[in-house]
Amino acid sequence: MKDPIFANRDLSWLSFNLRVLTEAANDEVPLMERIRFLAIYSSNLDEFYRVRMPLLMASGDTAARKEIEAQQEFYGRIITKQLIPLLENQRIRWCYGQPVPPVISAPVTELFFGTVMAYLNPVPVDDGISKFFAENNKLYQMVLLESKQGGEFAFLVNVPSDKIPRFYKFRTSDTEYILFLEDIIKHCLDRLFPGYLVKGAYNLKITRDAQLDLEEIPGEDIATVLERRLETRDLGFATRLLYEPDMSLRSLYSVVYALKLGEASLIAGGRYHNLRDLSSFPLEGAPHQYQPWPPVQAISVKERDTLFSCIKEKDILINVPYETYEPVLRFFNEAANDPEVTAVYVTLYRVASNSQIVTALETAARNGKDVWAMVELKARFDEANNLKWAKKMKAAGVKIIYSNIHLKVHAKIALVKRKSGASVQSLGLLATGNLNENTARFYTDHILLTANSLLLSELEQLFNFLAAGKYTADDTLSFRHLLISRFNLQEAFLNLIQREINHAMSGKSSGITIKLNNLEEQSLIAKLYAASQAGVRIRLIVRGICCLLPGVAGLSENITVIRIVGRYLEHGRIFAFHNCGKEEVWMGSADWMNRNIYNRIEVCFPVYDNQLRLAILQLLEMQYDNTAQEAIYQYLKQQHALPSAT
Known part of the structure; x- marks a missing residue:
């Protein structure tokens, strides 16, 4: 037999992101959705730089960087050769890389003084900037100035897109103009630095390593360790400096030296960065967006019936987002308020920022149910949200379980125990995706609601194992129906x-x-x-x-x-x-x-x-x-x- 060969995982992932990018070039996709695919591509790439690029830099691998550069060129062509002309055909002018048109100069300046200027904090680029810390994935402009006496100066100006909108619309009698926030700032730099001649302004972004290196410390639980590490996550070493390609080497290296970015990859990107913000591009209207697909009802519960009684009769499968997520929410709501329910067990990996499921668990605990929640605090970039909910549930009486530092619990499961006459019956939920009503609107997943005792007796074994906190394979446990990693x-x-x-x-x-x-x-x-x-x-x-x-x-x-x-x-x-x-x-x-x-x-x-x-x-x-x-x-x-x- 032929020996197996394997593709490079990072190049394979980049090919997936390229596939996302090709949807932005697809003429059959509505215009605003094409712009959203650009945003998704950019968001994906930012995460790649935060998580994978530090490892590739350490190994000296350059193949991924070359592939990214080629994709970035394609990205720019999609905007300039396809999307901008389509917008102009509809009398919408996206001022991408262009000066502010004179016809809207007055309202742009008024917006700058009335709103934008309050959020700007210019910092001189000199030896004294060592006290300044350029934040992770935030936008800045390198501004070059010349005094009346001929002296040259450089300032770093923040672009406050995390505090005010990134895009603004200005209308005239026959055209709608759309501007980036940074172009509004650039247009008004002479007002920000009166008495100086503005010689140039270039957009920058710094990406930092986002890996959380957690270590077990005797006497401290993982929540305490994680909370401390989250405070410094965005203070990691810089992996990438994105800068405008027409920025001079002298200006570039003055920033590198002043901000101590000598280990970062210096990448001449496009004029604009953080293009994940394109998801908020102000283009409304049915022709520009996907036609709505209202989710269909997977199960119809009679008015005087319960979801639990339906599950006991027959397994229910929900295919989101094509089918409504409502039965999943109802599953937890019935568990919280059914007087016959004695216990609820659940694993939580990524939950909604305003989770109805977690609210139901809190209600169940306050109603006297025995509620156990296995909260995975190490779900990347959701750590803070999960920590917040864990504290809130604990205050409501939910018993919180954490995995150890070296293991993640990624299972998507729940178990409800309910008195049925003289016996106890179990009802269960097993899913392919997170218990998250927000992502269920656009992630395709499958949720099984079941009363099958063969599955649920093994599910109860697993919850008992998780509650014990061992997290190493236990030879006394036997799973014949469920497949569980680290076991079978x-x-x-x-x-x-x-x-x-x-x-x-x-x-x-x-x-x-x-x-x-x-x-x-x-x-x-x-x-x-x-x-x-x-x-x-x-x-x-x-x-x-x-x-x-x-x-x-x-x-x-x-x-x-x-x-x-x-x-x-x-x-x-x-x-x-x-x-x-x-x-x-x-x-x-x-x-x-x-x-x-x-x-x-x-x-x-x-x-x-x-x-x-x-x-x-x-x-x-x-x-x-x-x-x-x-x-x-x-x-x-x-x-x-x-x-x-x-």
Whole structure:
């Protein structure tokens, strides 16, 4: 058999971000949505520089930087050659890289004095600037001045886009003008520095390392350690200095020297930075945006019935955002107020900033329920939000559990225990995505609500294990239905692939269809390669990183990989195995990344209900054969419009 080969994970991720960028160049996408894809691309790239680039810089890898430079050139061409002309055809002039037109100079100056000027804090660029700290991912302008006596001076001026809007509209009789905040500042620099001649002004941005290096300290819990580290997260070393390409080397290195940026990558970007702010670009109106897709109702609960009684009758599957998230919120609300409910257990990884789910947990605790919440404080960039909610829940009487510093709990699960006569019945929630009503509006995920005792008895074992705080595999625990990383998940998936290999080698029908966010772990990839070489047809839908190389002769010619990018972020993880026509389907929280397999608690669950299993297989087929998300929406809308036995 041919030895396995693997793609570079960072270049693979950058190819995903390039796929996002190509949507901004897609003429079939509404204009404002194209601009939003530019914002998503920029936000993704900022995170890459904050998290991955420090590692690449340390290793001396330059391939990623070259790829980014090529993508940035494409980015600029999309704006200048495609989007700006389209706007001008509608009498909208986006003053991108252009001076403020004289026709709106007066109202621009008035806005500067009335609003913008109050937020500006110029700092001289000289030896004394060493006391000044350029903040992470904030915008600045390097302003070059000349006095009447001929002396030259330089100032660093903040661009306060974190305090006031980034874009402003100005209307004339026949044209609407849209300006960046930094261009308004640049237009009025002579008013900010009276008595000086403005020789130039150049936009800058500094990106800093955002990794949180947590260390266990005897006597301190992780919440205390994390809270202290969060205070210094944005004080990390600079990984990148973005500057306007026409800025002189003399000016550039004066900033580098003054701000102590000698270790940072110096990158000549575009004229504007932090273009994730394009998500707030002021372009309204139906023609410019996606046509709304009101979510359909996945389950209809009769007026005098309860969601819990519906779950006891039959498993319920919710496919967000095509279907409404309301049943998930109702699940927790019923748990909080049902007098027969005795206990609620839940894992929280990324919760909404104003979470209704957490509010329901607090209510449940105040109503005398035994409420346990496993809060993952190390969810990157959500640490502060999760810490806030953990403190609030604890004050309400919720028992808070934290994972240890070296392990993340990434599972998306909940368990409710309810008295039913003389016995106790369990109701459960298992999901592919976070318990977050905000992201459920644009992340495609799947939530199973079930009363299946086979699944829920094992779910209770897992919660007991998490509550004990050991977080190392316990040989006394046995999971036959749930797949849980650090216990049986990797082995189970390897065995499922091997079963398809055995079928193919015996001349029986075989096949594997898997949908993931990321695919990196080499033993699982190697097993997929082995399956391909045995004749198993393998179809992969991988949104982001994919270290598997498809279509390689003698290695992976039976493997195809597609990527879906559209109005929704593909987030669900689904694993379908043909099994000689007796298809088995699993879903869950686990990507096939090293971190998911080895350093997290993940949960994948089988779909035992035949009707729901067939529905998931149908969705997979539609996604693989027709990547248009609208087809999925119309299909589910039609399904729920049909008469229902319930």
